[in-house]
Amino acid sequence: MCTTCGCSSDDAVVTDPGRPARVLAGDHPHGHDQGGHHHHDAEPATRTLVLEQAVLAKNDVLAEANRTWFRGRQILALNLMSSPGAGKTTLLERTITDLSAELDLAVVEGDQETLLDAERIRATGCKVVQINTGAGCHLDADMVARGLQVLEPPARSIVLIENVGNLVCPALFDLGERARIVIMSVTEGQDKPLKYPQMFRAADLMILNKIDLAPYVSFDPERCITYARQVNPKLDVISLSATRGDGLDRWYDWLREGAGDLLPRG
Amino acid sequence: MHELAITESVISAVSEKVGDRRVQRVTLAVGRLSGVVADSVHFYFDLCSEGTPLEGAKLEIIDIPGRACCRECGNEVELVDMIALCTCGSADLEILGGEDLTIKEVEVAV
Numbered sequence: 001m002c003t004t005c006g007c008s009s010d011d012a013v014v015t016d017p018g019r020p021a022r023v024l025a026g027d028h029p030h031g032h033d034q035g036g037h038h039h040h041d042a043e044p045a046t047r048t049l050v051l052e053q054a055v056l057a058k059n060d061v062l063a064e065a066n067r068t069w070f071r072g073r074q075i076l077a078l079n080l081m082s083s084p085g086a087g088k089t090t091l092l093e094r095t096i097t098d099l100s101a102e103l104d105l106a107v108v109e110g111d112q113e114t115l116l117d118a119e120r121i122r123a124t125g126c127k128v129v130q131i132n133t134g135a136g137c138h139l140d141a142d143m144v145a146r147g148l149q150v151l152e153p154p155a156r157s158i159v160l161i162e163n164v165g166n167l168v169c170p171a172l173f174d175l176g177e178r179a180r181i182v183i184m185s186v187t188e189g190q191d192k193p194l195k196y197p198q199m200f201r202a203a204d205l206m207i208l209n210k211i212d213l214a215p216y217v218s219f220d221p222e223r224c225i226t227y228a229r230q231v232n233p234k235l236d237v238i239s240l241s242a243t244r245g246d247g248l249d250r251w252y253d254w255l256r257e258g259a260g261d262l263l264p265r266g
Numbered sequence: 267m268h269e270l271a272i273t274e275s276v277i278s279a280v281s282e283k284v285g286d287r288r289v290q291r292v293t294l295a296v297g298r299l300s301g302v303v304a305d306s307v308h309f310y311f312d313l314c315s316e317g318t319p320l321e322g323a324k325l326e327i328i329d330i331p332g333r334a335c336c337r338e339c340g341n342e343v344e345l346v347d348m349i350a351l352c353t354c355g356s357a358d359l360e361i362l363g364g365e366d367l368t369i370k371e372v373e374v375a376v
Contacts, residue, residue: 046290047376051283055275055294055367138268169268172301197348198301230357231348233337 012143013132014150017118059173062141066176069148073155074262076255079175081199082183083192084165087209089117091183091242091251092160096124099252103259104157108147110139110164117162127151138169141176158259167196179258185210186219193228200228205236207251212241269306273314276307276369281318284374289323291373297330297366299348304329323372332364 054060070077080088089109096105106127109117118130129151131143144161153159161177163170182203184192187210193200200206206228208221225237238254240247280292292311296304304327311325332345338356345364351357 045376046373048371048373049283050371051280051369052371053279053283053369055272055279055369057279058275136271138271140271168301169271172268172272194349201348230351233358 012134012136012139012146014143014147015115015118015130015132016150017115017122017128017130056172056174059141062145063174063176066141066145066148067178068176069145070159070176070178071262073153073157075153075155076158076259076262077161077175077177078158078258079161079163079170079177079180080183081163081167081170081180081203082165082185083167083188086165086183086185086188087242088162088165088183089120091207091209091240092162093120093124094242094245094248095160095251095255096121096126098248099255100124100126103255104154106151106153106157106159108139108144108151108159108161110143110162112136112164127153133164137164137166138173139163139175140173144175156259156262158255167192167199171196171199171202178262179204181205181207183207183209184224186214186217186221188219190219190221190224191227193224193231197231200231200235203232203235205238205254208237208239209242211239211246212244268301269303270310270314272302272367273307273310276311277314277318277320279369280320280372284319284372286319287374287376289320289372289374291324291326292320293326293328293370293372295328295330295366295368295370297364298332299345299361299364300367302367328370330364330366333362334359335362336360 082088092107099105107121109121109128109130110133111117112133115130118128121128129147131139131147161175180203182199184206208224214221221239228235238247238250240251276294280289296302307327308325315321315323333342334345335342336352336354336356337358337360339352339354341352343352350359352359
C-alpha cells in the first residue's frame with residue numbers, strides 16, 4: 001500500500017468503458033525516493049514538533065482544487081452515497097433518460113471492482129468514467145480529479161459522482177462536490193440514520209428510494225425521516241421510486257434549481 | 267474501516283514533515299464526533315508504519331468530547347455520540363466541538 005501519497009491500496013484504476021482495455025490513470029508518478037529503512041540507534045535526546053494539522057488535510061486541499069475546477073466551469077458536482085443496493089445506479093439511469101434532453105449530465109462511477117455500473121450508464125448514452133478503488137472503501141478527492149481528466153465534463157453540466165456503496169467511509173472524504181446526497185431505500189432498516197449518523201449528518205439531501213415498496217415491508221417512512229432529522233435537522237428529504245417514477249418530479253426540480261444556481265445572475 | 271486510510275494519511279503527513287528523522291511519539295486528537303474509532307487507528311498504526319520513520323513510535327490519542335449548543339433553549343450540552351438530544355428535548359444542536367481529527371505533535375530524535 002502507498003503510504004507516501006495516501007492513495008488507496010492497489011491504486012484506484014480509472015477506466016473509460018468505451019475504451020476498457022486501457023488503464024487511463026492510477027499510475028501517476030509518486031516519487032517514493034525517501035523509502036528504505038532507517039537504522040538509527042535509539043537516541044535519548046528528542047524534540048517535539050507541534051504540527052496541529054488536520055489528518056485529512058491533503059484530501060481537503062485536493063477537494064478544494066476540484067471545487068475550484070467545477071466552479072470555473074459552472075459545473076454542479078453531486079456526491080451520491082448509499083449502502084450497496086439502495087438504487088443509486090437505477091436512479092441515475094432514470095434521471096439521465098428523463099433529463100438528458102434538457103440538462104447536460106456526466107457520471108463518475110465508483111466501485112471496488114468491475115465496469116458493470118459504468119456500462120449501464122453508457123448504455124443510456126451519457127458520458128461516464130469508472131473508478132475502481134480495489135480494496136478502497138470510498139472515493140477520495142485525488143481519484144475524482146483523475147476521473148475528471150478522463151471524463152472531461154462540459155461546462156455548465158451536472159457531474160453525478162456515484163460513490164462506493166458504503167454508509168461509513170465516504171462521509172469523511174470531501175470530493176469537492178457542491179452537495180452530498182444520501183440515498184436510502186425502504187427495504188433497508190428505518191433506523192439506518194441512527195446507526196450511521198456520520199453519513200446522514202454529512203448529507204444535504206436524503207432520497208428515500210423504492211417508496212413504491214413501502215406497503216410490503218415493515219418500514220415507516222415518517223419515522224425514518226424523523227430519525228434522519230434528529231441527526232441532521234437541516235436535511236432535505238425527497239421520497240421517490242426510481243423504477244415506478246413516483247416523486248421524481250421533486251428530484252428533477254431539485255437538480256434544475258442546483259444547476260440554475262451556478263449560472264450568472266441577471 | 268476508513269481508519270486504514272486515516273492512519274495512512276497520518277503516516278504520510280508526518281513522514282513529509284520529519285524527513286529522515288526517527289519519530290518516537292505521535293499525538294493525535296480524535297473527537298467523539300469525528301467518526302473515527304481510536305482503537306482501530308492503534309491497530310493499523312503498527313502495520314502501516316513499518317518501513318517509515320514512524321516505525322516503532324508510540325501513538326498517543328487524545329479523546330475530545332463532543333459539545334453542542336441547543337438552538338432551542340441555548341443550553342450547552344456534552345455529546346457522547348451523534349444521536350443526542352438536549353435536556354429540553356430538542357435535536358437541533360449546533361456542534362461546537364468533538365469533530366477533531368488532528369495531528370497535534372510529534373516527538374523526533376535529534
